[in-house]
Amino acid sequence: xxxxxxxxxxxxxxxxxxxxxxxxxxxxxxxxxxxxxxxxxxxxxxxxxxxxxxxxxxxxxxxxxxxxxxxxxxxxxxxxxxxxxxxxxxxxxxxxxxxxxxxxxxxxxxxxxxxxxxxxxxxxxxxxxxxxxxxxxxxxxxxxxxxxxxxxxxxxxxxxxxxxxxxxxxxxxxxxxxxxxxxxxxxxxxxxxxxxxxxxxxxxxxxxxxxxxxxxxxxxxxxxxxxxxxxxxxxxxxxxxxxxxxxxxxxxxxxxxxxxxxxxxxxxxxxxxxxxxxxxxxxxxxxxxxxxxxxxxxxxxxxx
Numbered sequence: 299x300x301x302x303x304x305x306x307x308x309x310x311x312x313x314x315x316x317x318x319x320x321x322x323x324x325x326x327x328x329x330x331x332x333x334x335x336x337x338x339x340x341x342x343x344x345x346x347x348x349x350x351x352x353x354x355x356x357x358x359x360x361x362x363x364x365x366x367x368x369x370x371x372x373x374x375x376x377x378x379x380x381x382x383x384x385x386x387x388x389x390x391x392x393x394x395x396x397x398x399x400x401x402x403x404x405x406x407x408x409x410x411x412x413x414x415x416x417x418x419x420x421x422x423x424x425x426x427x428x429x430x431x432x433x434x435x436x437x438x439x440x441x442x443x444x445x446x447x448x449x450x451x452x453x454x455x456x457x458x459x460x461x462x463x464x465x466x467x468x469x470x471x472x473x474x475x476x477x478x479x480x481x482x483x484x485x486x487x488x489x490x491x492x493x494x495x496x497x498x499x500x501x502x503x504x505x506x507x508x509x510x511x512x513x514x515x516x517x518x519x520x521x522x523x524x525x526x527x528x529x530x531x532x533x534x535x536x537x538x539x540x541x542x543x544x545x546x547x548x549x550x551x552x553x554x555x556x557x558x559x560x561x562x563x564x565x566x567x568x569x570x571x572x573x574x575x576x577x578x579x580x581x582x583x584x585x586x587x588x589x590x591x592x593x594x595x596x597x598x599x600x601x602x
Contacts, residue, residue, distance in 0.1 A: 393478075393507065394408075394416060394476040394477065394478055394505055394506055394507045394590070395416050395419040395420050395423065395476060397505060397507070397556075397590045398420075398474055398476055398503070398505035399505075400420055400423040400424055400428075400474060401423075401424065401428075402423075402424055402425040402427060402428060403424060403425065403427040403428045404424045404428045404473040404474055405424075405428060405429050405430075405431070405471065405472050405473045405474075406420040406421075406424055406428070406429070406430045406431065406472070406473065406474045406475075406476060407430075407431045407432075407433065407465070407467065407472045407474070407475050407476070407497065408420065408430065408431065408432045408433065408475075408476050408477060408478070409433055409462045409465075409475060409476070409477035409480055409481065409490070409494070409506070410433065410434060410462055410477055410478070410480025410481075410483070411432025411433055411434045411439075411443055411457065412434060412439050412443065412478075412480075413439060413442045413443055413446060414432055414442070414443030414444075414446045414447055414455075414457065415446075416432075416476060416478055417430045417431070417432035417443065417447070417455055417457070418430075418446065418447055418450050418452050418455065420476065421447075421452045421454050421455045422452070424454070425454075426453075426454055428454060429454050429455070429456065430454060430455045430456075431455070431456050431457070431458060431467065431472070432455065432456070432457040432458065433457075433458045433459075433460055433462060433465060433466070434457065434458075434459065435459065435460060435461050435462075437459070440457050440459055443457050444457055462477075462480065462481070462484060462490045462493070463484060463486050463489040463490055463493060464489075464493065465493045465494070465496070465497050467497045468497070469496055469497065470496075470497070470498065470499045470500065470502075471497055471499070472497045472498050472499065472502060473498075473499055473502050473503070474502065474503045474504075474505060475494045475497070475498060475502070475503070475504050475505065475506065476505055476506055476507075477506035477507070477508065478506070478507050479507060479508060479509060479588075480508075481506060481508050482508050482509050482532040482533045482534065483532050484532070485532075487534060487542060488542050488545070488546065491504075491542050491543055491546045491548070492546040494546075495546045495547050495548060495595055498595040499595070500595060500596065500597045500598055501594065501595060501596075501597045502594070502595045503592070503593075503594050503595075504543070504548060504591070504592065504593040504594070504595070505590070505591075505592050506590070506591050507556070507588060507589070507590055507591075508533070508534075508539075508588075508589060508591055509530065509533040509586060509587070509588055509589075510533055510534060510535070510536045510539060510553055510555075510586075510587055510588075510589040510591070511533045511534065511535045511536065511585055511586055511587075512535070512536055512584070512585055512586075512587065513535070513585050514585075515581075515582060515585055515586075516578050516581050516582065518573050518578065519531055519573065519578065519582065522573065530586060533586065536553050536589070539553065539591060540552075540553065543591075543593045547595065547596070548593035548594065548595060549593065549594055549595075549596055550592070550593060550594045551591070551592065551593040552591075552592050552593075553589045553590075553591050553592075554589060554590045554591075554592070555587045555588070555589050556587075556588050556589055556590055557587060557588040558584055558586075558587045558588075559584075559586045559587060559588075560583055560584060561579035561580065561582060561583035561584075562579075565579065
């Protein structure tokens with residue numbers, strides 16, 4: 299089950315937790331992502347963000363397997379000049395900075411910026427006349443991201459603490475919103491999309507990588523909190539994602555698959571969840587995909 303979030307005026311998110319629902323999705327995400335950041339901060343370049351039960355990674359760094367979600371997301375040479383800790387702390391499922399077609403002078407916001415890899419790449423693309431914001435709710439990830447940006451010598455960045463359901467930026471202040479496998483972790487995705495719409499300038503673009511579902515998914519997968527933090531159970535079905543984008547005011551929404559996960563890929567992120575893997579492999583083959591989700595805010599519009 300998820301923790302319901304009530305949205306008060308101006309987007310302030312307030313968790314309304316049922317005592318029986320402990321820990322909440324938000325708490326579990328914060329705990330696991332914070333632990334991933336601390337591993338990198340404490341061990342430096344020899345560390346890995348992944349570990350048993352660690353977010354999208356599924357323990358791959360510890361068992362020698364290649365993680366089907368997080369591996370090979372950035373093209374050769376793209377991360378060569380980035381701090382090693384930024385690369386190690388990347389827990390995404392895509393490369394939104396490459397697909398978003400950023401331009402010099404733009405203001406970019408990364409929802410759930412983690413170790414800062416996509417913020418740093420975005421800052422380089424928009425240049426000194428532009429700016430890249432990173433938003434994260436985890437103190438350790440923010441500390442790691444700021445360290446990485448300083449090490450990379452990037453000055454046109456700013457990392458903000460907050461939740462993606464309540465973006466701490468003014469209305470119509472951002473040209474492009476990116477995100478990398480984070481929106482599916484939210485318990486109130488409509489609030490996230492409404493906030494994204496609010497802070498985008500008229501004509502602004504929503505361009506995120508996320509895990510998306512095609513068709514029905516077994517209930518056991520949906521119920522698993524561990525898989526929710528692992529980027530699977532919280533994923534929206536593609537028609538639902540498109541419908542939510544439209545409902546908050548976006549236009550020209552589309553979903554482009556970038557990587558489709560087969561049943562044997564799924565085995566890696568199901569086997570530690572307590573689910574009988576073999577009973578569900580056929581049911582989920584090809585149902586989960588990493589996708590690039592695009593939409594635009596109309597040139598003249600008011601928030602939904």
